[in-house]
Amino acid sequence: MMISQRKSTSHSAEINGHSPLPSRQLRYGNGSSLNGGTSSHNPMQQSPCNSFLLGGMDKRRRGVYHPRQRTLWYRIFFSTPARAGATMLIALYLSWRYAVVPTIHSIYEWGLHISSDGSQSMQYGSKSAILSVADDSKLKKEILKPIKALKENERLLRESVDALRKPNVKTGKKRREAIRKIVPQWFDRNDEIKVTKEASSVERVAKALHASMDMKPQENNTNAKKVTVAELNVIPAQVQKITAEHKTALMHEIQKQLDSKPSPTVSIKTLHTSKLDMKNAPNSCPYDGFALPKDISTTLVIQCSLDRIWLLTETCNRWTGPIVLVVYLPSEMVKDSVQMTFAIDSIANLMTNCPQMTVLPHVHIDEKTAGNGISTYPVNVMRNRGLGAVKTSHILIMDVDLIPSADLNDVIKDNLVDQVSSNDGKIPMHAIVVPAFERKVNPPCSDIESCKGYLQKDPSFLPTLFNDMNECVRDNKCIVFQSDNNWEGHHTTKTQKWLKSEWYDEPSENDEQKTRTIRQIKCFDSLRYEPYVVLPWCPSTPSTKQQPLAPYYDERFYGYGKNKIQHISHLRYRGVPFYVLPRSFVVHHPHPESSVKQVWNDKKKNNLHGEMDNLYAKYINELEAEYSDVKGVVPECKK
Numbered sequence: 001m002m003i004s005q006r007k008s009t010s011h012s013a014e015i016n017g018h019s020p021l022p023s024r025q026l027r028y029g030n031g032s033s034l035n036g037g038t039s040s041h042n043p044m045q046q047s048p049c050n051s052f053l054l055g056g057m058d059k060r061r062r063g064v065y066h067p068r069q070r071t072l073w074y075r076i077f078f079s080t081p082a083r084a085g086a087t088m089l090i091a092l093y094l095s096w097r098y099a100v101v102p103t104i105h106s107i108y109e110w111g112l113h114i115s116s117d118g119s120q121s122m123q124y125g126s127k128s129a130i131l132s133v134a135d136d137s138k139l140k141k142e143i144l145k146p147i148k149a150l151k152e153n154e155r156l157l158r159e160s161v162d163a164l165r166k167p168n169v170k171t172g173k174k175r176r177e178a179i180r181k182i183v184p185q186w187f188d189r190n191d192e193i194k195v196t197k198e199a200s201s202v203e204r205v206a207k208a209l210h211a212s213m214d215m216k217p218q219e220n221n222t223n224a225k226k227v228t229v230a231e232l233n234v235i236p237a238q239v240q241k242i243t244a245e246h247k248t249a250l251m252h253e254i255q256k257q258l259d260s261k262p263s264p265t266v267s268i269k270t271l272h273t274s275k276l277d278m279k280n281a282p283n284s285c286p287y288d289g290f291a292l293p294k295d296i297s298t299t300l301v302i303q304c305s306l307d308r309i310w311l312l313t314e315t316c317n318r319w320t321g322p323i324v325l326v327v328y329l330p331s332e333m334v335k336d337s338v339q340m341t342f343a344i345d346s347i348a349n350l351m352t353n354c355p356q357m358t359v360l361p362h363v364h365i366d367e368k369t370a371g372n373g374i375s376t377y378p379v380n381v382m383r384n385r386g387l388g389a390v391k392t393s394h395i396l397i398m399d400v401d402l403i404p405s406a407d408l409n410d411v412i413k414d415n416l417v418d419q420v421s422s423n424d425g426k427i428p429m430h431a432i433v434v435p436a437f438e439r440k441v442n443p444p445c446s447d448i449e450s451c452k453g454y455l456q457k458d459p460s461f462l463p464t465l466f467n468d469m470n471e472c473v474r475d476n477k478c479i480v481f482q483s484d485n486n487w488e489g490h491h492t493t494k495t496q497k498w499l500k501s502e503w504y505d506e507p508s509e510n511d512e513q514k515t516r517t518i519r520q521i522k523c524f525d526s527l528r529y530e531p532y533v534v535l536p537w538c539p540s541t542p543s544t545k546q547q548p549l550a551p552y553y554d555e556r557f558y559g560y561g562k563n564k565i566q567h568i569s570h571l572r573y574r575g576v577p578f579y580v581l582p583r584s585f586v587v588h589h590p591h592p593e594s595s596v597k598q599v600w601n602d603k604k605k606n607n608l609h610g611e612m613d614n615l616y617a618k619y620i621n622e623l624e625a626e627y628s629d630v631k632g633v634v635p636e637c638k639k
Contacts, residue, residue, distance in 0.1 A: 250361060269281070271622050278547050283388050285537070285548065287543065288542045293417040297413065299392045301383065302326070302386070302397075303327075303382035305594075306346060308591065316353065318464075320356070322357075325359045326385050360389060383553045384552045387548070396535075398532055402587065405587070408585070408586070427536045429536060434533065436480070451592065491526065494580070504516050521580065525637050527569075533578070569623060575633055
């Protein structure tokens with residue numbers, strides 16, 4: 001039967017004009033028979049699943065022998081146009097996701113690294129393709145999304161780990177107890193670190209107390225017993241003892257000021273007495289000077305009223321150097337026992353939590369009024385009193401509502417060391433401008449408690465470092481300080497260039513070493529420019545009669561307005577050059593409007609505004625007469 005069927009098939013093919021197929025069998029792939037001849041059965045060939053994976057059998061190949069076959073990968077991924085298209089799309093997505101995006105991010109980070117190190121292409125303001133790509137905010141956000149997600153996951157993981165470490169959590173209690181028995185030192189390592197930190201904090205607080213009371217601190221005992229976990233409960237008692245000592249010292253100082261009678265012969269510090277003041281006014285500069293550049297350091301000098309003292313908590317967390325705080329206490333407050341107790345408790349607690357701070361209470365007895373009985377604020381008197389307590393080579397005088405970036409102290413020191421090194425090892429009389437920004441909120445806080453809540457709810461509310469500030473400005477959450485109502489105050493800093501990391505001047509043609517110098521301000525956009533500046537203060541050379549290097553503030557200015565710009569104008573007429581600090585900044589924390597500013601703005605009921613404006617015009621004339629022969633005064637920019 002089989003033979004007769006084959007013959008009939010051949011015969012029908014001849015009748016239709018076709019020759020019969022060759023006698024050899026058609027083969028595919030590994031040589032298996034296609035027409036089901038005598039070869040053995042191959043399940044791999046006939047399985048519908050394998051036929052699909054291999055792209056199916058090409059209809060054009062039926063009945064035709066092809067000795068050359070495609071590879072397995074080609075048959076799986078490219079055998080049809082649909083498969084080829086899908087494969088290409090998947091390949092492009094994987095390349096973008098895991099190759100292109102990480103590469104662009106690496107290039108961006110490399111560009112930031114080059115700019116921070118003062119590379120030629122970055123420091124001279126050249127626009128490279130790298131930064132032009134990285135500056136695209138949308139692209140940067142897309143690149144940083146995975147990184148932000150990783151950081152958030154890390155934060156959640158840390159919170160989970162901290163929760164598991166709490167003793168009241170039952171999860172894994174038996175396992176933790178077993179680990180404690182096996183490796184007790186490793187298990188209790190965090191407790192040891194905590195005790196050590198708290199013990200060192202107590203020691204720093206004690207040293208700060210001795211320094212504020214002009215007492216000689218006890219020498220460190222190298223054989224002192226190491227604090228252990230068992231002694232942890234002793235530390236709160238020590239802190240309470242030190243806080244009590246602070247309160248006693250504050251009470252003594254306040255009572256001393258109340259008992260003192262103002263002498264009619266005591267003169268205030270003005271421009272006319274500036275030379276004598278720098279020569280004869282008492283100061284705290286060390287007699288033996290400093291070893292340069294090793295001992296260069298900067299003191300933060302701040303004055304404030306008692307209702308703004310809460311702002312210093314964040315400043316203490318960020319500023320690692322010494323701080324001198326002068327607190328304004330009206331005589332009516334200290335004569336009231338309840339108010340004075342509250343004031344002393346607030347100041348003493350701040351001193352305990354901020355051991356690097358020296359606090360000077362300023363009891364203002366003979367107060368001026370602004371026409372309606374509201375006491376004015378002796379701002380420059382308090383600044384000068386704070387300067388008298390400075391013991392470092394440089395100063396930065398700020399308002400209490402400005403919070404420094406976390407690296408400000410270190411960046412200032414690095415740039416001061418560079419200036420001293422390029423000035424034959426001497427401290428140059430330069431003013432270094434610290435860029436100032438402002439954190440905006442809408443609507444603004446109306447009372448102190450709501451203002452405190454910003455940082456309590458969001459610790460990242462105020463930018464910490466340069467990249468944070470850049471992002472805050474791009475998101476329109478931060479602006480240049482007072483740029484919305486007093487653009488002249490800080491416009492000369494050229495903050496937009498600063499935000500692009502354009503921090504350095506091009507070297508002169510005669511400079512063969514291509515020395516890197518921070519950007520110098522060639523001219524003032526407005527003579528109302530009033531930045532916050534780092535200035536030299538204590539001399540480095542030994543002397544039994546040390547004289548400050550920078551002038552005092554003019555104490556004729558009080559209240560709000562013109563009290564800071566008068567000092568900037570004094571520096572300018574003395575021929576002091578101004579430079580802009582790279583990378584670090586100060587940022588303004590929102591707060592309710594002060595009563596002193598309300599007096600300044602109320603021109604109808606108070607004459608403070610007009611009085612200070614007239615005094616400042618007179619002061620400028622005095623400066624022009626005093627420094628008429630000085631060269632190198634920073635000019636006003638040509639318009």
